[in-house]
Amino acid sequence: QVQLKETGPGLVQPTQTLSITCTVSGFSLTSYYMQWVRQTPGKGLEWMGFIRSGGSTEYNSEFKSRLSISRDTSKNQVFLKMNSLKTEDTGVYYCARENWERWGQGVMVTVSS
Amino acid sequence: DIQMTQSPSSLPASLGDRVTITCRASQDIGNYLRWFQQKPGKSPRLMIYGATNLAAGVPSRFSGSRSGSDYSLTINSLESEDMAIYYCLQHNEYPYTFGAGTKLELK
Numbered sequence: 001q002v003q004l005k006e007t008g009p010g011l012v013q014p015t016q017t018l019s020i021t022c023t024v025s026g027f028s029l030t031s032y033y034m035q036w037v038r039q040t041p042g043k044g045l046e047w048m049g050f051i052r053s054g055g056s057t058e059y060n061s062e063f064k065s066r067l068s069i070s071r072d073t074s075k076n077q078v079f080l081k082m083n084s085l086k087t088e089d090t091g092v093y094y095c096a097r098e099n100w101e102r103w104g105q106g107v108m109v110t111v112s113s
Numbered sequence: 114d115i116q117m118t119q120s121p122s123s124l125p126a127s128l129g130d131r132v133t134i135t136c137r138a139s140q141d142i143g144n145y146l147r148w149f150q151q152k153p154g155k156s157p158r159l160m161i162y163g164a165t166n167l168a169a170g171v172p173s174r175f176s177g178s179r180s181g182s183d184y185s186l187t188i189n190s191l192e193s194e195d196m197a198i199y200y201c202l203q204h205n206e207y208p209y210t211f212g213a214g215t216k217l218e219l220k
Contacts, residue, residue: 037157045157045200047209060208094156100147100202101168103156 002026004095004104011110012085018111022078022095022104029053029071033098034078036069039106040091050098051078085111115140115203119212125220126191134186134215136201141182145205148177148186151214152197160199161186193219 008020022034036048049059051069059067068081078095092106116139126132136146144164149157159168161177164184174189188195196219201212 044213045202045211047202047204047211058207062208096156099159099162100149100157101159101162103158106156 002097002102004097004102006093006095006104006107008093008107008109010108011112013113014085014087014111016085017081017083018085018089018093018109020080020093020095020107020109022080024076024078024095024097027097029073029076029078034069034071035096035098035100036078036080037094037096037100038089038091039094040088042088048080087111114208115142115206115210117201117203117210117212119201119215121215122213123216123218125218127220128191128193130191131187131189132191132217133188134199134201134217136184136212138182138184138203140206142203142205144179145203146177146179146184147202147204149200149202150195150197151200157200188217191217 003025006022012018033050033052035050039045049069051057057069066083071078090111092108094103094106096103118137120135146164148161150160151157160171164179165177176187178185198214198216200214
């Protein structure tokens with residue numbers, strides 16, 4: 001059964017780094033791209049980037065300078081790290097499988113001091 | 114970046130109605146257009162891919178079409194479970210971009 005689940009800190013201070021883990025089951029990360037999408041009150045749904053089945057990445061230039069996507073295939077985990085957080089980064093962060101046919105439940109992140 | 118202009122932003126409708134939501138792409142995106150449904154507190158759900166293809170498990174009252182740079186999602190015979198926000202997504206060119214959403218609600 002295909003499942004995706006995001007876990008993250010919930011609350012992050014401005015200027016700090018956000019780290020979110022997407023743990024998957026029922027398929028292999030070496031066979032599928034993994035997407036990251038976020039939903040914020042200010043900008044709605046935004047595509048952030050993806051990591052290909054081969055491990056290379058593509059980022060939205062909006063985030064490129066502060067975003068990193070990586071993975072550990074042995075643990076079936078994909079990681080999102082974004083630094084220099086601002087209050088506008090508050091929102092729900094989702095991982096999704098390659099063609100967006102499967103999504104995690106999302107993790108709410110609040111950026112606040 | 115490719116802009117996806119989605120309309121209307123809000124769509125009051127009655128059960129049994131036929132409704133249409135449209136996204137206009139600012140540049141050519143071919144058929145690299147998907148539609149998603151999102152209910153409160155839930156993740157988006159893929160409804161249509163390739164502009165016109167029904168995703169697995171999606172009721173046949175949903176359909177997608179294209180006319181030039183205009184992409185439409187049509188729901189025939191609206192049911193209460195269809196009340197949600199609908200988004201389009203272009204994935205032809207980086208960065209992929211979503212429409213702003215259409216909130217479908219009961220009149």
